[in-house]
Amino acid sequence: MNSYNSVYTSRMAHAKSPANTAASQDIRSYMHGLGRAARAASRVLARTDTATKNAALRAMANAIRATKAALLSANAIDIARAQQANQDAAFIDRLTLDEARIEQMAAGLEQVAALPDPIGVVSELQRQPTGIEVGRMRVPLGVIGIIYESRPNVTADAAGLCLKSGNACILRGGSEALASNQAIAQAIVSGLQQAGLPANAVQVVATADRAAVGALITMHEYVDIIVPRGGKALIARLMQESRIPMLKHLDGICHVYVDDAADLDMALKITDNAKTHRYGTCNTMETLLVAQSVAAQFLPRIAEIYRAKGVQMRGDVAVQRLLPDAVAATEEDWRTEYLAPVIAIRIVAGLDAAIEHIETYGSRHTDAIVTNNAAHAQRFLREVDSASVMVNASTRFADGFEFGLGAEIGISNDKLHARGPVGLEGLTSQKYVVLGHGEVRG
Amino acid sequence: MNSYNSVYTSRMAHAKSPANTAASQDIRSYMHGLGRAARAASRVLARTDTATKNAALRAMANAIRATKAALLSANAIDIARAQQANQDAAFIDRLTLDEARIEQMAAGLEQVAALPDPIGVVSELQRQPTGIEVGRMRVPLGVIGIIYESRPNVTADAAGLCLKSGNACILRGGSEALASNQAIAQAIVSGLQQAGLPANAVQVVATADRAAVGALITMHEYVDIIVPRGGKALIARLMQESRIPMLKHLDGICHVYVDDAADLDMALKITDNAKTHRYGTCNTMETLLVAQSVAAQFLPRIAEIYRAKGVQMRGDVAVQRLLPDAVAATEEDWRTEYLAPVIAIRIVAGLDAAIEHIETYGSRHTDAIVTNNAAHAQRFLREVDSASVMVNASTRFADGFEFGLGAEIGISNDKLHARGPVGLEGLTSQKYVVLGHGEVRG
Numbered sequence: 001m002n003s004y005n006s007v008y009t010s011r012m013a014h015a016k017s018p019a020n021t022a023a024s025q026d027i028r029s030y031m032h033g034l035g036r037a038a039r040a041a042s043r044v045l046a047r048t049d050t051a052t053k054n055a056a057l058r059a060m061a062n063a064i065r066a067t068k069a070a071l072l073s074a075n076a077i078d079i080a081r082a083q084q085a086n087q088d089a090a091f092i093d094r095l096t097l098d099e100a101r102i103e104q105m106a107a108g109l110e111q112v113a114a115l116p117d118p119i120g121v122v123s124e125l126q127r128q129p130t131g132i133e134v135g136r137m138r139v140p141l142g143v144i145g146i147i148y149e150s151r152p153n154v155t156a157d158a159a160g161l162c163l164k165s166g167n168a169c170i171l172r173g174g175s176e177a178l179a180s181n182q183a184i185a186q187a188i189v190s191g192l193q194q195a196g197l198p199a200n201a202v203q204v205v206a207t208a209d210r211a212a213v214g215a216l217i218t219m220h221e222y223v224d225i226i227v228p229r230g231g232k233a234l235i236a237r238l239m240q241e242s243r244i245p246m247l248k249h250l251d252g253i254c255h256v257y258v259d260d261a262a263d264l265d266m267a268l269k270i271t272d273n274a275k276t277h278r279y280g281t282c283n284t285m286e287t288l289l290v291a292q293s294v295a296a297q298f299l300p301r302i303a304e305i306y307r308a309k310g311v312q313m314r315g316d317v318a319v320q321r322l323l324p325d326a327v328a329a330t331e332e333d334w335r336t337e338y339l340a341p342v343i344a345i346r347i348v349a350g351l352d353a354a355i356e357h358i359e360t361y362g363s364r365h366t367d368a369i370v371t372n373n374a375a376h377a378q379r380f381l382r383e384v385d386s387a388s389v390m391v392n393a394s395t396r397f398a399d400g401f402e403f404g405l406g407a408e409i410g411i412s413n414d415k416l417h418a419r420g421p422v423g424l425e426g427l428t429s430q431k432y433v434v435l436g437h438g439e440v441r442g
Numbered sequence: 443m444n445s446y447n448s449v450y451t452s453r454m455a456h457a458k459s460p461a462n463t464a465a466s467q468d469i470r471s472y473m474h475g476l477g478r479a480a481r482a483a484s485r486v487l488a489r490t491d492t493a494t495k496n497a498a499l500r501a502m503a504n505a506i507r508a509t510k511a512a513l514l515s516a517n518a519i520d521i522a523r524a525q526q527a528n529q530d531a532a533f534i535d536r537l538t539l540d541e542a543r544i545e546q547m548a549a550g551l552e553q554v555a556a557l558p559d560p561i562g563v564v565s566e567l568q569r570q571p572t573g574i575e576v577g578r579m580r581v582p583l584g585v586i587g588i589i590y591e592s593r594p595n596v597t598a599d600a601a602g603l604c605l606k607s608g609n610a611c612i613l614r615g616g617s618e619a620l621a622s623n624q625a626i627a628q629a630i631v632s633g634l635q636q637a638g639l640p641a642n643a644v645q646v647v648a649t650a651d652r653a654a655v656g657a658l659i660t661m662h663e664y665v666d667i668i669v670p671r672g673g674k675a676l677i678a679r680l681m682q683e684s685r686i687p688m689l690k691h692l693d694g695i696c697h698v699y700v701d702d703a704a705d706l707d708m709a710l711k712i713t714d715n716a717k718t719h720r721y722g723t724c725n726t727m728e729t730l731l732v733a734q735s736v737a738a739q740f741l742p743r744i745a746e747i748y749r750a751k752g753v754q755m756r757g758d759v760a761v762q763r764l765l766p767d768a769v770a771a772t773e774e775d776w777r778t779e780y781l782a783p784v785i786a787i788r789i790v791a792g793l794d795a796a797i798e799h800i801e802t803y804g805s806r807h808t809d810a811i812v813t814n815n816a817a818h819a820q821r822f823l824r825e826v827d828s829a830s831v832m833v834n835a836s837t838r839f840a841d842g843f844e845f846g847l848g849a850e851i852g853i854s855n856d857k858l859h860a861r862g863p864v865g866l867e868g869l870t871s872q873k874y875v876v877l878g879h880g881e882v883r884g
Contacts, residue, residue, distance in 0.1 A: 043801070047825050120824060126846060132835050134845045137823065141857050224857060245687070245858050266880040273882035359485070368876075381579065381875050382562060383489050393574050393878025402883070403576045403874060404568060415583050415666060415871040416687055417858040432845060432862040433823050434810075436835025438708040440715035441844070 024211045031215035034170050035222025037200035038143045042168035044198050046140050050117040052195055057113035057160055060191030061106040064156060067187050068102050074183035075152065082176055095150045095177055105156040105184070112160040115406045118424050119166045122433060131439045136430040140166030142224040144427060145216045146409075147172045147238065149230040152180035158227070159188050159202040161409050165427035168201050170223065172216055174230075175208035182206065217242040225417075225427075227410050232337075247422055249387070249413035251337045251363035252282030254395040257354040257380070259371035260291040264298050266392060267370040271302050273394040274368065276309050280339045282411060283366050283388075283398040287334060287344040289354045292318075295347045299323055306343065315345040334361040351376050355383050362386060364413045366398040387413045387420040466653045473657035476612050477664025479642035480585045484610035486640050488582050492559040494637055499555035499602055502633030503548040506598060509629050510544050516625035517594065524618055536592045537619055547598040547626070554602040557848045560866050561608045564875060573881045578872040582608030584666040586869060587658045588851075589614045589680065591672040594622035600669070601630050601644040603851050607869035610643050612665065614658055616672075617650035624648065659684040667859075667869075669852050674779075689864055691829070691855040693779045693805035694724030696837040699796040699822070702733035703815035706740050708834060712812055714747050715836040722781045724853060725808050725830075725840040729776060729786045731796045734760075737789045741765055748785065757787040776803040793818050797825050804828060806855045808840040829855045829862040 045053075064071070075097040082092050118138050125135030144167045148154040155171055162169035173181040185204035192201050205212050217226055217238055226246045228238050235250050256274050258267040274285035290298055299322045306313055307325070314333050315326040326345065333344040334357070348354045351369075358367050368390035369380040377391040388398040398421060400408025405423030412418050418426030487495075506513070517539040524534050560580050567577030586609045590596040597613055604611035615623040627646035634643050647654050659668055659680060668688045670680045677692050698716050700709040716727035732740055741764045748755055749767070756775050757768040768787065775786040776799070790796045793811075800809050810832035811822040819833040830840040840863060842850025847865030854860050860868030 043825075046827070047821075128844065128846050130839070130844065132832075132839055132844070137831075139824075139827070142827075263880070269880060269882050277883055379489075382581075383485075385488070385581070385584075386873065388874040388876060389579075390574075390876035391878060392880055393876050394882040396883035397572070397574055397876060397878075397881070398874070402570065402572065402574070403876075404570050419871055420874040429857040429861055431828065432830040432840070434830060434832035434835050434839060434845075436833060436839075438705070438711060438834055439839070440711050440836040441719050441838035 023209070027207060027209050027211040028215045030207070031205070031212055032219060032222070034203050034205065035143070035219045038168040038170050038203060039222050041198040041200040042140065042142045045163070045166045045168055045201055046119075046142075048166065048197065050119075052197065053117065053164055053166070054113040056163060056192050056195035056197050057109045058191075059194040060156070060160070060188050061109040061113075063187035063190045063194075064102060064106045064109070064184065067183065068099065071097055071102055071180065071183045071187070074179040077179040078152075078177050085176075087176070091150060091176075095152070095180070097152055097180060101153055105153050108157055109160045112164050112407055115164060115424060117164065118428050123430075125435070130441075131437060133435040135433050135435075137433045138425075138428050138430050141427055141429055142167060143222055144169045145172070145223045145226045145244070146170070147213060147216065147226065147228045147230070147234070148174065149234060150174040150176050152177045152184060154229055155181045155184040155204060156188065158229075158409065161407055161424060161427065163201060165424045167427055170203050170205065170216060172205040172213060175210075178208050213238075214241065217244055220244050229410055245417070247410055247412045247414075247418060247426060249282065249363070249365055249411050252284065252365040253286050253335065253337050253361065253363040254283055254365055254398075255287045255289055255354075255358050255362060255367045256285045256395060257289040257348075257351075257358075257367070257369045258291060258294060258298055259354075259369055259373060259376050260293040260350060261373035261376060262291070262294060262298075262370040263372055264294060264301070267298060268301055268305070270368065270370055270392070270394050272305050274396055275306070275311060275343050276341075277394070277396050279341050281396070282337075283395050284339070285343070285395050286337055287346065287357075287361070289346055289348050289357055291350050291354070292347050293350075295319075296322060299345070309341065311341045311343055313343055313345055316347065318347040319345045337363070351379060355380065358384055358386070365411070366390065366395045368393060368395050387411065465651070469649060469651050469653040470657045472649070473647070473654055474661060474664070476645050476647065477585070477661045480610040480612050480645060481664050483640040483642040484582065484584045487605070487608045487610055487643055488561075488584075490608065490639065492561075494639065495559065495606055495608070496555040498605060498634050498637035498639050499551045500633075501636040502598070502602070502630050503551040503555075505629035505632040505636075506544060506548045506551070506626065509625065510541065513539055513544055513622065513625045513629070516621040519621040520594075520619050527618075529618070533592060533618075537594070537622070539594055539622060543595060547595050550595075550599055551602045554606050554849055557606060557866060559606065560870050567877070572883075573879060575877040577875050577877075579875045580867075580870050580872050583869055583871055584609060585664055586611045587614070587665045587668045587686070588612070589655060589658065589668065589670045589672070589676070590616065591676060592616040592618050594619045594626060596671055597623045597626040597646060598630065600671075600851065603849055603866060603869065605643060607866045609869055612645050612647065612658060614647040614655055617652075620650050655680075656683065659686055662686050671852055687859070689852055689854050689856075689860060689868060691724065691805070691807055691853050694726070694807040695729065695777065695779050695803065695805040696725055696727050696807055696840075697729045697731055697796075697800050697804060697809045698727045698837060699731040699790070699793075699800075699809070699811045700733060700736060700740055701796075701811055701813035701815060701818050702735040702792060703818060704733075704736060704740075704812040705814055706736060706743070709740060709812040710743055710747070712810065712834070712836050713744050716810065716838055717748070717753060717785050718751050718783075719836070719838050721783050723838070724779075725837050726781070727785070727810075727837050728779055729788065729799075729803070731788050731790050731799055733792050733796070734789050735792075737761075738764060741787070751783065753783045753785055755785055755787055758789065760789040761787045779805070793821060797822065800826055800828070807853070808832065808837045810835060810837050829853065
């Protein structure tokens with residue numbers, strides 16, 4: 001029996017009456033207990049060498065493979081409960097573990113083990129006129145709180161990234177996946193212990209009570225950053241309530257602007273892919289902007305593709321003139337992340353109007369221009385204030401793996417700390433290190 | 443008459459009755475007006491080239507020199523008011539402008555003009571397996587709010603750093619320096635306009651009403667980051683109320699640990715300098731930790747220096763045994779930033795106990811070890827979780843200029859975004875840029 005289960009047993013006796021104030025107090029004190037334990041574990045992790053962290057990651061992967069049967073039966077409990085609650089098929093699919101998904105979790109941990117360790121790297125070490133050498137050392141943030149929904153695989157993915165970046169973590173998955181997440185947690189803790197690391201380096205919240213989330217996002221003495229992974233409703237709620245900085249984005253209202261100097265064949269390929277490759281992802285194009293001078297040539301061609309794929313087109317009056325089947329777009333359409341086979345289309349005068357539209361309606365996530373005009377490309381790159389700005393490429397590339405980060409914990413469209421797809425580096429900080437030889441300030 | 447004064451005249455008519463709710467509403471709407479104007483100006487600044495920004499900085503410097511007489515007479519108003527209010531000599535000294543300080547402001551702006559422009563620099567551009575090239579471009583944060591106290595020179599210094607880093611700024615100086623800050627603002631705006639930049643790129647709040655601060659630190663739609671520059675009371679209050687991220691530190695409880703493997707002559711030089719070079723700065727050592735094995739040799743020597751300089755020593759029982767004139771230190775002493783000729787001294791068993799003490803009582807600002815043992819140095823650098831960690835150098839070096847940043851807007855001991863002394867780079871962000879050739883995601 002690991003420490004995690006004993007905490008569960010001793011502290012959670014009353015957790016089944018969530019509306020009860022005494023129970024809420026218990027949850028709060030339970031969460032603070034996790035926080036204190038995470039803080040203590042984070043100190044050990046910060047000084048743990050790469051080999052030990054990698055050994056733990058590989059042991060975690062093996063433990064997940066070895067406990068496949070237990071994972072599947074825990075998952076069956078969650079699925080049965082979800083079916084009783086009349087959850088829809090998409091929900092149950094996200095919740096479901098099968099042999100392939102279990103193997104993916106294990107392989108994912110091994111991939112993280114193979115990534116370079118960011119921690120302890122000293123960069124930019126330079127001798128100053130006084131003789132001191134000043135550089136920056138990459139260090140963990142400390143304790144990371146991760147809040148997610150029904151996919152149990154996030155438990156293993158997030159644990160792996162936090163561990164590799166030297167951070168302790170507190171994981172709070174969807175209440176519907178509680179049994180699955182507990183089972184995965186056991187495998188993770190067993191991997192940590194095999195490598196001689198503290199079991200509390202990864203803690204999975206052992207209650208379905210929502211008060212646990214409220215405690216997690218306000219206990220700033222124990223948690224350095226919150227990473228929410230889930231739908232817009234979850235993130236909007238956390239943004240209201242969190243007292244801890246978050247790595248997040250709310251909307252992905254991504255644009256492709258087809259410039260007057262675009263290669264239209266290329267534009268066709270990119271605007272097809274950016275919209276139709278996957279409809280439900282945050283880096284999918286939601287609004288297509290087309291320069292007036294090429295609209296008559298370009299729009300009928302892309303419309304043919306969208307029609308064939310069942311994408312509903314919504315456009316301004318000028319668009320409707322070229323595409324009679326386009327629905328009239330309202331102001332609201334320019335602000336909407338459809339996550340569906342729907343696209344808003346607008347004809348703009350040129351580059352300035354495109355940038356202005358993106359500035360007004362965009363969500364600072366990912367925006368692209370298709371152009372062969374180098375000056376236009378440069379202006380778009382400089383002036384569009386989004387986390388990822390692209391020239392002649394599909395917005396679908398905005399992704400940690402595609403960007404070469406080797407992993408992704410999430411995507412941020414904030415400007416402070418990490419921005420864009422966030423890999424291991426976004427879970428770290430840099431401190432100044434000074435190597436002296438007895439220098440004093442004169 | 444510049445736009446700034448007309449805003450003052452039209453919006454601030456009621457600002458003299460601060461307790462009045464209608465006036466507070468006016469202040470809020472006045473501040474939101476500044477916010478909107480700053481946001482608009484920030485878009486222009488973000489795409490302004492280096493030469494134009496440098497021309498504005500030099501024109502600002504010249505305007506400050508050219509309006510020296512006006513600055514001095516505005517400052518005389520503030521000084522007279524401070525004297526009437528019975529402010530102490532130190533306060534009035536901070537408030538005072540003279541010819542030398544005016545020239546320092548101007549020269550400071552020219553120095554910022556001479557620094558490399560961080561904006562637009564693309565780093566780490568790498569081709570990915572798909573063919574896209576992915577890099578990061580440095581961009582401004584947007585709008586920076588700076589809140590400071592009585593020193594009017596901060597107005598020019600902060601304006602210069604924000605402009606060079608492509609950010610618009612809203613500056614809120616101490617109410618006691620209102621006339622001086624207004625006069626400096628006029629020179630700044632004249633410089634901006636000479637270079638063809640928007641006057642609203644730098645706005646100085648034109649009211650002494652404290653409600654202006656409350657508005658500034660909560661209007662997150664217009665302000666991206668707050669930089670407080672001032673004493674602990676100011677920062678503590680802002681930390682409670684700000685809804686916008688801050689670049690700040692609260693305490694500077696800095697330690698020097700004299701290791702058992704220290705060169706004691708070097709330790710003497712460093713612990714003398716770290717304590718006595720200046721008493722009132724945040725990077726001054728407040729607590730001296732000495733390894734037990736060298737305490738009997740080392741402490742009497744450093745005590746002789748401190749005695750000669752009038753530094754009061756407070757120590758634990760072991761210290762008092764070696765230094766009979768040391769006052770008994772209480773638990774509170776380990777947590778105190780004296781900013782005065784007082785030092786807390788503790789004898790510790792060795793490196794582990796020193797790290798533990800710093801972890802428990804420190805403020806994560808700047809800590810140093812004196813040692814010739816490379817393994818101890820390495821462990822101290824890795825394990826001490828402070829913004830600046832030093833080996834064999836005085837904590838007094840924790841400073842943007844000493845670290846080679848060329849400038850300093852403040853020091854942060856937070857872990858997210860900038861950490862340690864913050865120069866131009868800390869006022870910027872990096873976005874991802876993707877250069878494609880028609881690539882789509884498969």
